[in-house]
Ligand SMILES: NC(=O)C1=CN([C@@H]2O[C@H](COP(=O)(O)OP(=O)(O)OC[C@H]3O[C@@H](n4cnc5c(N)ncnc54)[C@H](OP(=O)(O)O)[C@@H]3O)[C@@H](O)[C@H]2O)C=CC1
């Protein structure tokens with residue numbers, strides 16, 4: 001068993017980590033850290049449990065510790081669900097000694113920090129060596145992308161491998177859990193939609209090209225097609241929906257695109273990693289799917305569901321589809337856990 005801890009353990013994403021680690025066959029949860037508001041108290045007392053499963057018995061009496069490397073004790077991997085501002089300061093301090101699998105955005109675009117989706121760009125883990133050499137750390141930081149980016153990029157990867165993509169437009173309909181428990185007041189979102197999520201469009205546009213880029217001599221060269229995103233908050237609890245419009249360089253058969261998505265598998269599937277979905281991308285043919293409530297939990301929330309895949313009659317060489325991905329599972333805690341499983345298997 002590998003001893004693991006969660007930083008930001010009382011938060012929305014921290015709770016997803018706890019839920020997923022609780023039954024994990026390789027990971028033993030030994031450390032829960034949060035702010036000084038919670039430190040020194042039993043987890044069951046300080047955490048407002050938000051998930052629709054019971055808080056695992058195993059964590060109720062665990063003492064929450066300070067988010068400080070000297071407080072975490074016997075641990076090999078730390079999962080970070082910290083706010084980005086806190087993560088920027090403390091993740092490098094932890095990485096001097098520990099492996100940090102971070103879900104926060106703070107370190108994602110650092111040139112020597114791997115930003116990884118295991119099915120898409122596992123080779124970026126080679127940057128770990130560069131990072132340790134450059135910074136003199138015994139540990140390291142590995143990050144996963146933004147929740148909307150992960151779902152989009154998983155569906156783009158089989159297309160990108162088979163065709164020349166010219167440009168991608170994406171319009172997101174994002175669940176309120178993405179903003180955290182106190183992120184969007186109910187009076188702002190019920191009977192409503194908010195057409196702005198700070199920093200989200202820029203993250204999708206940058207991270208997607210980075211993930212589909214190439215690692216060349218220790219440097220990531222991003223993919224070079226155009227990505228344009230428009231992001232919107234909708235009154236859904238979990239599960240981001242995205243309408244995707246793609247223009248290719250050349251003509252194509254829509255059945256070939258469907259087959260490429262359906263047959264898409266990555267290293268996690270080959271290695272049989274515990275949290276790897278059987279199919280990273282599930283294609284459905286009903287005209288009214290995917291829907292967040294019905295499709296977000298596919299394969300434990302780790303698979304992205306695509307539907308309404310069709311040629312775009314309005315423009316040549318174009319297609320469109322709708323996807324749903326679970327934002328706090330595949331888009332957050334599950335993404336970091338799959339990264340850690342891959343690291344555990346290959347390093
Ligand atoms: N990949 C993705 O797309 C997603 C990423 N996220 C990211 O995950 C992170 C966590 O989000 P979320 O769970 O919604 O946030 P929450 O606000 O729900 O939780 C924040 C957590 O961080 C702790 N914390 C806050 N301030 C400090 C501090 N100064 N020192 C130590 N710990 C602190 C809190 O502890 P306490 O309870 O003691 O205050 C709590 O455990 C963010 O970076 C967010 O952007 C979120 C959703 C999806």
Ligand SMILES: N[C@@H](CC(=O)OP(=O)(O)O)C(=O)O
Pocket residue numbers: 084103104105145146147174175177178179197200203327
């Ligand atoms: N911004 C995302 C969640 C998030 O926190 O993203 P990031 O990990 O890129 O900061 C959402 O609101 O749904």
